[in-house]
Amino acid sequence: MRVILATIVLVSAMSWSDFADASSLDGYIDQALEKNLGLRQQQLDFESSRAAQKEAAGGFLPSVDLNGRYTRAGGGRAFEFPVGDLMNPVYGALNELLGEQRFESIANIQADFLREEEYETKLSLTQPLFQPAVYYNYRAQSNQRRAAEAARDTKARELVAEVKSAYYTYLKADQLVRLLAETEKLLQENLRVSQSLFDNDQATRDVVYRAQAELSSLMQQQAEADKSSELARSQFNLLLDRDLEAEIQVDSIDISGQLAQGDLKTARSQARANREEFRRLESGIAAAGNVVSINRTRFLPGVALAVDYGYEGEELEFGSDNDFWTASVVMKWNIFSGFRDSRKVQQAKLARKSLEARQREVERLIDLEVTNAHHSLKVSERSLAAAADRLQAAEASFRIVRRKFAEGLAPQIDFLDARNSLTQAEVNNLVVQYDFLIARAELERVTASYPLQLNSKDKS
Secondary structure, X not given: OHHHHHHHHHHHOOOOOOOOOOHHHHHHHXXXXXXXXXXXXXXXXXXXXXXXXXXXXXXXXXXXXXXXXXXXXXXXXXXXXXXXXXXHHHHHHXXXXXXXXXXXXXXXXXXXXXXXXXXXXXXXXXEEEEOHHHXXXXXXXXXXXXXXXXXXXXXXXXXXXHXXXXXXXXXXXXXXXHHHHXXXXXXXXXXXXXXXXXXXXXXXXXXXXXXXXXXHHHHHHHHHHHHHHHHHHHHHHHHOOOOOOOOOOOOOOOOOOOOOOOOHHHHHHHHHHHOHHHHHHHHHXXXXXXXXXXXXXXXXXXXXXXXXXXXXXXXXXOOOOOEEEEEEEEEEOOOOOOOHHHHHHHHHHHHHHHHHHHHHHHHHHHHHHHHHHHHHHHHHHXXXXXXXXXXXXXXXXXXXXXXXXXXXXXXXXXXHHHHHHHHHHHHHXXXXXXXXXXXHHHHHHHOOOOXXXXXXXXXX
């Protein structure tokens, strides 16, 4: 009986203390935030969006290209310079004046537009001067990065709650296994006493059969409890991306002084202030607004500076006689595009309105989540005292009946009923304790009160 009482005291001591003394759970949460595969995928999505933001920032900088060209050509247009037609009459007149043929006739010059062979190497620099779409695209990508960051943090917060819930579920299953092991000692003792009573002609054989049946039933419960414990262990280890059979370190948790809860209004305000879903939607709405601006700027002209410097000629040479440069200010203004730009503006506005409607819906859904979690925790908290009273009464009743049964003053049926009542009270106390902890973790999730360490990382 002392063993049973020690077990009950141990079970009753298992509960919540803001993890001041639950160092193992803190460590497991850190491991999950670092190694969980689902969170790792969200982290990669965030890094991808950050890379897209940096790509958009590159639109403000000039682009520089090195171009090389070697060309062989033939045919094509040509032009004729009538130098012979211009100079031959002059030469003829001079020859007549001089009385001798001192100036020969010359032919007209014919030149091809295309060089037979040509080399060109140049650097081309293009710098946007007025490109509003570049600015709004950068802002849109920045909004998308913040939305991806909020999505990652949402996943991390859900993971923290899952780790806590899985941890408490494992503790509940593990404690149940231990409780049933202690109950087995009771039933073994019951079988011994029943056998002794039968051997001394103080009871019939059915008492022994009943004791054996109760012990067999308990063994079946133990098998189910062992299965539940192993499943809970595997589910917990899966969240940490480690071997499913890895041992779980268990720390004691103190519930004293931790039962008081804030009111529902405060919990809702905290959720609206801290939930990452709101940050994600706000960033999405801002991004949609910037997409609207991008499409509106298509009605404006774009201005850019273009500068080329290089070398060209019939030979591949890099000298002062072969270099050239050009500098241009280029404007491009789309006057009409078949109303496509105005349709894109309309689509972007509708996308923004859809997100705004979704934001209002999420507010209602989160309010409902907080309400359910808050009420569930209140119910669990009230159940703690009732479960403790029930366990205390069952324990006292069992002590009395057990003593009477050992002395032959109470029938076996009374002993077994008292034992069943005690076991049920112990199991109920276990369930209530850990259901309270799981409900507390859920309220912590829906109000976003757990301080995520990721929030200080990867800011840019």
